[in-house]
Amino acid sequence: MTTTATPTDLDRLAALDPAFARMAGATARYVRSIPELTDREKTFLCVTADVCQGSLGLAFRAHVRAGLAAGVSTADVRELLRFVSYDCGYHAATAGIERIAELETELGLAHPDPGSSTPEPAGPDAAPSPLPDAVRARLDELDAHFTGYFDLQSRMRADHGPGTLSERERGLVSLSVDVHYQTLADTFRIHVGRALRGGAAPEDVRAALRFTAQFGVTRAWHAWEALNAILAES
Known part of the structure; x- marks a missing residue:
């Protein structure tokens, strides 16, 4: 009896273009x-890049599977x-x-x-917004309604308990979004x-940018x- 190994995502890419698969590998x-980042952080940076750049095919699949192998759940x-x-943008995240x-x-x-443990994001019973005062002041200079939008988003993301992203992870992921959108x-x-306040050293932040180079070297x-x-x- 013969058995057939399940093809890896790199095998699938090689079937499309062997030379390109070698480059990607x-x-x-x-x-x-890169040693400064955890496998979980690397998975998060990869998936964030996929969503920001609309790359939800083979690359997204490979990144999720690599995360699963490293203990990162789909949750x-x-x-x-x-x-x-x-x-x-919610439209991009919806596709993800x-x-x-x-x-x-x-x-x-x-x-x-x-x-979901997400608290009620609006209305009289809504939790206070954790938006930092300095950020709120800067937003108020732009538009009061826009400040309210940030307050809403901040309330919905205030939970840092088990099963959520740490402050360091949030900072590293957020700065990577800035890289994708310049x-x-x-x-x-x-x-x-935010990443530095969350415990990342400057070299860890540099590592996140080194890792993100694979998603666009000019960016x-x-x-x-x-x-x-x-x-x-600093």
Whole structure:
């Protein structure tokens, strides 16, 4: 009796273009060797890139499967998608939620409990917004309704308990969104500061940018210029 091994995602890519698969494999091995980031953080950075850039096919599948092998559940990925939705846009995050549900079915994984611990985000019983005063003041200079939108988003993402992203993870993921969209001024500075407050060392923040280079080297180039200036100030 013969057995057939299940093809890896790199095998699937090689069937499409062997030379490109070798390039992708060498790149993935190079950035995966970055020691300052956990496997969980690497998975989050990959999935965030996929959602920001609308890459929900073979690459998204490979990133989710790599995360599963490293102990990152699809519930963790769903929590990430909820978190990044206000930066990448709910429309983009919706596509990610749809795709992760498809993958759970495809891979025979249980769909997570539909219950949610998210507090009521609006109305008289809503929790106070954790939006920092300095950020609120900057937003008020732009538009009061926009400040209210940030308050709403902040309330819905205030939970840092078990099953959620740590402050360090939130900072690293958020600054990576800035790299993808090249928003390298106020928001990038805020997100770098968030990662540092969450316990990331400057070298950890640099590691996140090194890892993100695989998703667009020219975007990373510009981000390096902004990051080096921010870290020099601090």
